Amino acid sequence: MPQGISVRIASWNVNSVRQRLAPLLAFLREAAPDVLCLQELKCETAAFPRAEIEDAGYNALVHGQKTFNGVAILSRRPIEEAVIGLPGMAEDVQSRYLEALVTTETGGVLRIASIYAPNGNPVDSPKYPYKLAFMTALTARAAELLRLEEATALIGDYNIIPDARDVYDPPAWTQDALFKPESRAAFQRLINLGYIDALRAVSDDPGLYTFWDYQAGAWPKNNGLRIDHLLLSSRAADRLVRVEIAKNMRDGEKPSDHVPIYADLDL
DNA sequence: ATGCCCCCGGTTCGGGGA
Numbered sequence: 001m002p003q004g005i006s007v008r009i010a011s012w013n014v015n016s017v018r019q020r021l022a023p024l025l026a027f028l029r030e031a032a033p034d035v036l037c038l039q040e041l042k043c044e045t046a047a048f049p050r051a052e053i054e055d056a057g058y059n060a061l062v063h064g065q066k067t068f069n070g071v072a073i074l075s076r077r078p079i080e081e082a083v084i085g086l087p088g089m090a091e092d093v094q095s096r097y098l099e100a101l102v103t104t105e106t107g108g109v110l111r112i113a114s115i116y117a118p119n120g121n122p123v124d125s126p127k128y129p130y131k132l133a134f135m136t137a138l139t140a141r142a143a144e145l146l147r148l149e150e151a152t153a154l155i156g157d158y159n160i161i162p163d164a165r166d167v168y169d170p171p172a173w174t175q176d177a178l179f180k181p182e183s184r185a186a187f188q189r190l191i192n193l194g195y196i197d198a199l200r201a202v203s204d205d206p207g208l209y210t211f212w213d214y215q216a217g218a219w220p221k222n223n224g225l226r227i228d229h230l231l232l233s234s235r236a237a238d239r240l241v242r243v244e245i246a247k248n249m250r251d252g253e254k255p256s257d258h259v260p261i262y263a264d265l266d267l
Numbered sequence: 268a269t270g271c272c273c274c275c276g277g278t279t280c281g282g283g284g285a
Contacts, residue, residue, distance in 0.1 A: 111271090177285085213284095257273080
């Protein structure tokens, strides 16, 4: 049997790609992901720092928007079969979904999506039903993709805390859109389809956070949330060898409030 | 407790994030 090839896939909500260019280039250099999905670009597609990313050795598929949201897929290998925007939400003007196909040099195929799901707060506003509608459309797309029987990774900022062990103070968050039963059920429906939460495939530990608020000393107090997730189809999860949260990226001068999470797949 | 902090647009403040 030929030896498989290790592919590193990563997700990072950078909270403005222009403000985070230096740590972004550092992460590309140090972690050397093969594919990196970005969220919260906070710039139009034309303002994306494409030249710097290409100089670092990456192709970039970008779906930007002025001021808010914005997602991208960076890949060392060519990016094929791009889908821009979440199918089923064609009328949505918010840039929250990108999907593409990446083929390894040995012919391994990986379908990957960069997802920035809505926050949904406050829950008595239209933002909460919009969050749930997005998750419904995402679940429909996720089901479609399973029928392709490929290695698929749906990765990004889901803005959902799956479980009490994924938040520093569960009782304080029970009324929050990120932890409401409907939100958790929406995440669970993706799991029920057969997608695997990569981090939970390798660890049952509590306190494995990916986000710490800028306010109230959340980072030094480790008041974090696990809301950035790598969901893998069984074809991808069968090849999972490692998952890491790059907590070191929360240090430094102007960090994002999220840190990268990445996984190695032996494709 | 929705204020703390951070980012954006475009300006000395408001909206948004989570």
